Amino acid sequence: MKLSVLRIPISLAxxxxxxxxxxxxxxxxxxPEEAPKPEVDRKEFVIGKKPVQEPxxxxxxxxxxxxxxxxxxxxxxKYRLIAKEFEKRNDLRNALFGWEIVxxxxxxxxxxxxxxxxxxxxxxxxxxxxxxxGLEHFQRKNFWAARREFLIVLTYKxxxxxALIYVKRSFREExxxxxxxxxxxxxxxxxxxxxGDGNKDFxxxxxxxxxxxxxxxxxxxxxxxxxxxxxxxxxxxxLEENVNRAKVSLRSRNYEKAVLFxxxxxxxxxxxxxxxxxxxxxxxxxxxxxLQKKEYWNSLRMFKKVDExxxxxRDIVAQLERRLQEQKATAEDYYLKGVKHFIAQELDEAIHxxxxxxxxxxxxxxxxxxxxxxxxxxxxxxxxx
Amino acid sequence: MYKGxxxxxxxxxxxxxxxxxxxxxxxxxxxxxxxxxxxxxxxxPSPRPLPxxxxxxxxxxxxxxxxxxxxxxxxxYVRIFPKFVAIIAQPGDTFSSLxxxxxxxxxxxxxxxxxxxxxxxxxxxELIIPLKLPDxxxxxxxxxxxxxxxxxxxxxKNSTDTMTVSENAFEEQMRFLKENGYRVIxxxxxxxxxxxxxxxxxxxxVITIDDGWRSAYEIAFPIxxxxxxxxxxxxxxxxxxxxxxxxxxxxxxxxxxxxxxxxSHTKTxxxxxxxxxxxxxxxxxxxxxxxxxxxxxxxxxxxxxxVKYLAYPYGDTNPFIIALLQKLDYxxxxxxxxxxxxFFAHPYRIRRSMIYGNFDxxxxxxxxxxxxxxxxxxxxxxxxxEKELQ
Numbered sequence: 121m122k123l124s125v126l127r128i129p130i131s132l133a134x135x136x137x138x139x140x141x142x143x144x145x146x147x148x149x150x151x152p153e154e155a156p157k158p159e160v161d162r163k164e165f166v167i168g169k170k171p172v173q174e175p176x177x178x179x180x181x182x183x184x185x186x187x188x189x190x191x192x193x194x195x196x197x198k199y200r201l202i203a204k205e206f207e208k209r210n211d212l213r214n215a216l217f218g219w220e221i222v223x224x225x226x227x228x229x230x231x232x233x234x235x236x237x238x239x240x241x242x243x244x245x246x247x248x249x250x251x252x253x254g255l256e257h258f259q260r261k262n263f264w265a266a267r268r269e270f271l272i273v274l275t276y277k278x279x280x281x282x283a284l285i286y287v288k289r290s291f292r293e294e295x296x297x298x299x300x301x302x303x304x305x306x307x308x309x310x311x312x313x314x315x316g317d318g319n320k321d322f323x324x325x326x327x328x329x330x331x332x333x334x335x336x337x338x339x340x341x342x343x344x345x346x347x348x349x350x351x352x353x354x355x356x357x358x359l360e361e362n363v364n365r366a367k368v369s370l371r372s373r374n375y376e377k378a379v380l381f382x383x384x385x386x387x388x389x390x391x392x393x394x395x396x397x398x399x400x401x402x403x404x405x406x407x408x409x410x411l412q413k414k415e416y417w418n419s420l421r422m423f424k425k426v427d428e429x430x431x432x433x434r435d436i437v438a439q440l441e442r443r444l445q446e447q448k449a450t451a452e453d454y455y456l457k458g459v460k461h462f463i464a465q466e467l468d469e470a471i472h473x474x475x476x477x478x479x480x481x482x483x484x485x486x487x488x489x490x491x492x493x494x495x496x497x498x499x500x501x502x503x504x505x
Numbered sequence: 506m507y508k509g510x511x512x513x514x515x516x517x518x519x520x521x522x523x524x525x526x527x528x529x530x531x532x533x534x535x536x537x538x539x540x541x542x543x544x545x546x547x548x549x550p551s552p553r554p555l556p557x558x559x560x561x562x563x564x565x566x567x568x569x570x571x572x573x574x575x576x577x578x579x580x581x582y583v584r585i586f587p588k589f590v591a592i593i594a595q596p597g598d599t600f601s602s603l604x605x606x607x608x609x610x611x612x613x614x615x616x617x618x619x620x621x622x623x624x625x626x627x628x629x630x631e632l633i634i635p636l637k638l639p640d641x642x643x644x645x646x647x648x649x650x651x652x653x654x655x656x657x658x659x660x661x662k663n664s665t666d667t668m669t670v671s672e673n674a675f676e677e678q679m680r681f682l683k684e685n686g687y688r689v690i691x692x693x694x695x696x697x698x699x700x701x702x703x704x705x706x707x708x709x710x711v712i713t714i715d716d717g718w719r720s721a722y723e724i725a726f727p728i729x730x731x732x733x734x735x736x737x738x739x740x741x742x743x744x745x746x747x748x749x750x751x752x753x754x755x756x757x758x759x760x761x762x763x764x765x766x767x768x769s770h771t772k773t774x775x776x777x778x779x780x781x782x783x784x785x786x787x788x789x790x791x792x793x794x795x796x797x798x799x800x801x802x803x804x805x806x807x808x809x810x811x812v813k814y815l816a817y818p819y820g821d822t823n824p825f826i827i828a829l830l831q832k833l834d835y836x837x838x839x840x841x842x843x844x845x846x847x848f849f850a851h852p853y854r855i856r857r858s859m860i861y862g863n864f865d866x867x868x869x870x871x872x873x874x875x876x877x878x879x880x881x882x883x884x885x886x887x888x889x890x891e892k893e894l895q
Contacts, residue, residue: 191582192591192593209646210646210882211646217588221591221633224584224586224588224589224591225591267849272646274642275644275646278642284701287849295853317786320786320787326832327832343828345824345825345828345829346828347824
């Protein structure tokens, strides 16, 4: 962009100032050489008030004003290109803002008006679709996928409060139990029911803004804090404790223990939703660990213990089964190679091939038996003088 | 003789011409006003008065700060639109001065820098100043911002151990933040970010110091002041004014006046997640309440300030403690689990990274990750990518 610097000589500045008017007089065309220091690199700050910065160098000539010959003429084109680039990247909200900038400078141009209309509609539709998909995933307890969808919704519609709640709550463990009271419930009976200890009844008024001794009415939704092992006086193998231990193990990524305690809890209460969740999460993560180590059989074993509607388990199991089917075919090839070695009396090679067969297909019907047979044969041959 | 005469005439003509030109200029252009920046002669900066405490610094309403009402006579190098302002940068314009003028908050200078993707302003440059930020919570289709919170304990002039950072190392780390474009933010800003109310500078970091050792004042405080960095001290109140190398209330008061935030680290530094074997459940419950409430009231009575954040002693917590903090109107609490925090982090399980005395700058930097790449448009993310969100 061609710039012209409008400078008033110092000698005239005083005169012009005395008239009381600062103005623009084109004197020279060069841009000033001295670039201001970047703001992010200031030298002195005052604690707690970041914005305050080192006093800036005052302008040497106070009335030097700078404008372009055709101010802002290049901006619409620049932002048109930027908006198109954002559209290509599917970043519709930034694209929309780009077009809004264009439109502000070119209010009579139909192109930005049309793009704004289209993008606004597109953004709304995308947000709605992703929100719907997020809900579907959420209902299927596929929380990772749900969160991704809700995050997308927020990129389109940052004000979407429900999506925000889902994003924040998808994985966050609830800090309270919720209990709806029934006729005849007392704080003691509720505490007994939830914590297995009626003496914890004092928690009910405290966390529900009730007076001590105040009777509880039916249909009240009570908030009951969750209590972990460290805080539970009673030791033993209560349902609560098994669930707590399962949770702690899951958090510390000890999946084996997590599923062990969760399954114990489920023995007591088969429909215990939290224990079931931990069991699913535990097996899922355990399966994932095997998958990362490429131990597909073990991985499949773990994923098959997870409820099929949990996250993307169904897809993973299908993929694993497909993969293992292919592996089985390969395992058979190795088995046949082993047979050839056996016929050629190359016993060590035969064992090696069958071991590979077993690695690829631990349930291969003959490999294991044949290895044992050949090992026995080898021993006998060694014994023979 | 004539030479001098002609020179006088030509100067007069030049002067006349310039005046005419000037008057024409006056007619053609509105009078440029440079609000808030009357020309001042260069001078040595005078010492600034201490700023008000962090919590009392007025912040603009998130997410869209109010803008200055359009001025009746807008200079030709400024165009104000409902969603943005377009300007041609003038000599002397800085990110802060523009942010102060158009966003009503000079600390939002980074908004202009980041939106225009520049780190300096050149006079004549055309800039867009967005009045509403596009990426709240630092969320984009390519991933999301994460905020590191770092925690120190003790400082010393020279010697170091795991929990003690030397003066030189601390200075070096603060300089590193500055030289690498990090912005140190307050806890209130951090929690506004978690609430998805605001967008923060891309590279933001929170500084915290635990316990209440005197070295926080003697060594860390002057360095923090030098760089203008806000920080939060989590103190356990029984330790304060106890001698034994602890801070006292007078010093804390001075630090608060200088913009340091003081928050709770309980009363006695007891591990809230551990129950003494001889304690009944109810006794344990009462002890925890006391740990939290007494520390709050002590800080309030000495420093006359709001206490709404807690750093768990030893970083340990559990759902019961969290439920109590919620009940007691705490806004959030901090663990010492290493890692950074996206906007959807649990506000009562905020991750903090301990900075050890033996850390070099590389170790320090490893704790400052500020963005998680996660392509939201990638449909088939698979397990590995999903793990990334953990």
